[in-house]
Amino acid sequence: xxxxxxxxxxxxxxxxxxxxxxxxxxxxxxxxxxxxxxxxxxxxxxxxxxxxxxxxxxxxxxxxxxxxxxxxxxxxxxxxxxxxxxxxxxxxxxxxxxxxxxxxxxxxxxxxxxxxxxxxxxxxxxxxxxxxxxxxxxxxxxxxxxxxxxxxxxxxxxxxxxxxxxxxxxxxxxxxxxxxxxxxxxxxxxxxxxxxxxxxxxxxxxxxxxxxxxxxxxxxxxxxxxxxxxxxxxxxxxxxxxxxxxxxxxxxxxxxxxxxxxxxxxxxxxxxxxxxxxxxxxxxxxxxxxxxxxxxxxxxxxxxxxxxxxxxxxxxxxxxxxxxxxxxxxxxxxxxxxxxxxxxxxxxxxxxxxxxxxxxxxxxxxxxxxxxxxxxxxxxxxxxxxxxxxxxxxxxxxxxxxxxxxxxxxxxxxxxxxxxxxxxxxxxxxxxxxxxxxxxxxxxxxxxxxxxxxxxxxxxxxxxxxxxxxxxxxxxxxxxxxxxxxxxxxxxxxxxxxxxxxxxxxxxxxxxxxxxxxxxxxxxxxxxxxxxxxxxxxxxxxxxxxxxxxxxxxxxxxxxxxxxxxxxxxxxxxxxxxxxxxxxxxxxxxxxxxxxxxx
Ligand SMILES: NC(=O)C1=CN([C@@H]2O[C@H](COP(=O)(O)OP(=O)(O)OC[C@H]3O[C@@H](n4cnc5c(N)ncnc54)[C@H](O)[C@@H]3O)[C@@H](O)[C@H]2O)C=CC1
Ligand SMILES: O=C(O)C(=O)COP(=O)(O)O
Numbered sequence: 001x002x003x004x005x006x007x008x009x010x011x012x013x014x015x016x017x018x019x020x021x022x023x024x025x026x027x028x029x030x031x032x033x034x035x036x037x038x039x040x041x042x043x044x045x046x047x048x049x050x051x052x053x054x055x056x057x058x059x060x061x062x063x064x065x066x067x068x069x070x071x072x073x074x075x076x077x078x079x080x081x082x083x084x085x086x087x088x089x090x091x092x093x094x095x096x097x098x099x100x101x102x103x104x105x106x107x108x109x110x111x112x113x114x115x116x117x118x119x120x121x122x123x124x125x126x127x128x129x130x131x132x133x134x135x136x137x138x139x140x141x142x143x144x145x146x147x148x149x150x151x152x153x154x155x156x157x158x159x160x161x162x163x164x165x166x167x168x169x170x171x172x173x174x175x176x177x178x179x180x181x182x183x184x185x186x187x188x189x190x191x192x193x194x195x196x197x198x199x200x201x202x203x204x205x206x207x208x209x210x211x212x213x214x215x216x217x218x219x220x221x222x223x224x225x226x227x228x229x230x231x232x233x234x235x236x237x238x239x240x241x242x243x244x245x246x247x248x249x250x251x252x253x254x255x256x257x258x259x260x261x262x263x264x265x266x267x268x269x270x271x272x273x274x275x276x277x278x279x280x281x282x283x284x285x286x287x288x289x290x291x292x293x294x295x296x297x298x299x300x301x302x303x304x305x306x307x308x309x310x311x312x313x314x315x316x317x318x319x320x321x322x323x324x325x326x327x328x329x330x331x332x333x334x335x336x337x338x339x340x341x342x343x344x345x346x347x348x349x350x351x352x353x354x355x356x357x358x359x360x361x362x363x364x365x366x367x368x369x370x371x372x373x374x375x376x377x378x379x380x381x382x383x384x385x386x387x388x389x390x391x392x393x394x395x396x397x398x399x400x401x402x403x404x405x406x407x408x409x410x411x412x413x414x415x416x417x418x419x420x421x422x423x424x425x426x427x428x429x430x431x432x433x434x435x436x437x438x439x440x441x442x443x444x445x446x447x448x449x450x451x452x453x454x455x456x457x458x459x460x461x462x463x464x465x466x467x468x469x470x471x472x473x474x475x476x477x478x479x480x481x482x483x484x485x486x487x488x489x490x491x492x493x494x495x496x497x498x499x500x501x502x503x504x505x506x507x508x509x510x511x512x513x514x515x516x517x518x519x520x521x522x523x524x525x526x527x528x529x530x531x532x533x534x535x536x537x538x539x540x541x542x543x544x545x546x547x548x549x550x551x552x553x554x555x556x557x558x559x560x561x562x563x564x565x566x567x568x569x570x571x572x573x574x575x576x577x578x579x580x581x582x583x584x585x586x587x588x589x590x591x592x593x594x595x596x597x598x599x
Contacts, residue, residue: 058099058359063091063107066127067341070348074102077356092116100355104128105316105335111138125355126368127347128153128338130287132260132440136369146369147354150454151206152346153338158210160337161255161285164309165215168281169194169253173331192281195219200251202267203258203286204229204241211255212239223247226258228438230404230456243401248272253281259440260287268292273299279306285337288313297323300330311337365450368441381425384474387502387509388426390523390599391479392433394511397597398498400485405434405457409497411478413464421473423461430479431459437598476503476512488595490531490568491515517568519559523599525574530585530594534560534567541588542571549581566592 059079062071063086074080083094088108095101095116100123103109109124114135119142124134126148139146167173170191178185199215201208204226212222212234222239225247234241248254254276258264268282269292282305284291293314299305307329316335318325325332338347354366399405410430414421428448435443435451443451452459466475480497493499493515501513502523509523521527532538539556546553552574560567577585577596585594 067345067348070352149347149350156343168309197252200247208257388429
């Protein structure tokens with residue numbers, strides 16, 4: 001069964017629920033609860049509930065310039081207060097009178113803002129992609145839904161990337177400033193050609209792939225690095241997906257299009273610059289934080305990087321005396337990637353529809369957070385929810401870089417009939433585990449299926465109906481990822497898929513199978529998996545190395561096919577072992593392969 005069920009997010013008042021409650025989520029006054037229900041209510045009914053609850057039009061604060069079509073749409077259903085350039089204090093004062101807030105990247109929606117709203121703020125709409133200016137945890141804690149507009153500015157951002165690429169290569173900005181100051185410097189501004197040059201696109205998502213398509217039209221040879229992008233999508237537009245080192249060491253031009261996440265923060269630093277071809281040119285229309293800006297200044301000064309074209313900065317606006325912005329080999333724009341008339345109209349409509357939809361009780365397909373689920377609803381499923389997310393995280397970390405995840409099969413083994421076990425939350429948590437380590441998207445019950453679909457990940461679910469007591473909701477969950485290579489060959493099952501299986505024991509998640517190896521480890525902290533020839537002394541050898549490296553081992557177990565044949569040793573560690581410690585483990589003769597996994 002494909003993950004195609006559709007759900008409504010319904011805001012209700014103190015009235016009895018009109019239809020069956022599936023997930024009841026806490027929500028502040030005047031909405032007393034939020035429920036996820038099958039699509040049983042009509043739009044008219046939802047409007048009725050909405051109108052009854054509100055009594056009056058909701059108030060929406062728009063704190064940054066928004067396209068007219070979006071504003072008009074908002075005004076049809078709400079009182080709209082457009083107040084720009086508010087200080088934090090002013091925003092906090094106004095917010096207690098607003099049901100929704102619409103922002104771009106310039107408004108910091110901090111915890112203070114949610115606290116000041118005293119529960120009235122129900123939706124924050126981000127008219128764009130990046131939500132790094134909204135405190136998502138605070139929003140969720142305050143029961144406030146956050147929605148964005150993820151598709152309408154893709155082309156604008158890609159076009160801006162190409163504009164910066166060509167302007168940089170031909171010194172357009174510098175030459176323009178020169179001629180305007182009365183000079184005529186033809187030999188000073190000799191540029192470089194793009195045709196035949198290698199462009200490495202880092203982050204082959206919506207914007208990255210559009211940049212690649214356009215660069216190919218300019219005659220460039222385009223390669224891309226994105227550990228999670230499907231290779232066939234790249235092949236379809238004639239782009240080869242390569243490893244990160246290969247991308248940065250062979251490129252003449254590098255264009256950045258990955259999100260800012262803990263994994264991509266300062267991904268471009270002294271070490272990565274030192275591996276680049278001398279004279280490389282870099283474009284950044286993603287987020288300033290993916291580059292260590294001091295390291296970029298050093299790389300520009302030493303000539304490793306010949307030029308950089310930057311639209312985004314760690315601090316925006318950057319300090320007036322920023323060495324980077326002032327550098328003669330840098331051209332810069334003030335975060336203009338999404339600033340075209342067309343994109344701003346597009347994001348305005350996209351965000352207005354999402355905000356109004358959420359206020360009317362419809363489920364926003366572009367929701368990036370969700371209100372919290374009360375403990376009583378979760379109590380039975382809670383340990384399985386934790387297990388589901390951890391299995392997703394484990395499975396995706398076993399995928400070798402370059403082989404994108406497209407097909408995930410989840411198997412639930414249970415003695416309960418299909419109608420007595422709702423797997424939506426489990427599926428959402430597996431999806432969260434698979435997607436979150438590779439993106440800045442916040443995956444939850446609201447947006448899990450949408451996010452998986454958008455990323456081309458097909459999640460199918462299967463039931464194994466067991467005999468026995470249906471008291472326990474589930475016996476085990478298996479997660480299988482098909483058509484990928486694994487960093488740890490032993491994780492591949494007989495069917496050729498990466499396979500992990502887990503159970504709940506004493507309300508704690510346990511990994512009970514990896515590939516064809518039966519194991520039994522509590523899923524806490526992080527894990528080292530080693531495949532080895534089964535022989536005495538292995539636990540001692542690995543334990544000694546970890547002890548010497550001051551890494552605390554929480555448990556060790558061995559699962560084997562038969563005595564003295566192959567075994568998989570699972571080691572739980574409290575701290576992340578150093579590269580040196582992992583190298584020493586890999587050098588133990590009997591160890592055939594190993595992998596370190598963060599849970
Ligand atoms: N300058 C501007 O005005 C604009 C900036 N942006 C920025 O561009 C970024 C990309 O936007 P979209 O393409 O719409 O997002 P997207 O989510 O479609 O694409 C991001 C891609 O980065 C990949 N990725 C994740 N971790 C990676 C890693 N470690 N190395 C390489 N690739 C990695 C993901 O797999 C995904 O394919 C956004 O995060 C946003 O911050 C977007 C629009 C306008
Ligand atoms: O959509 C994004 O991520 C952007 O960076 C665009 O930001 P903006 O809405 O122009 O402030």
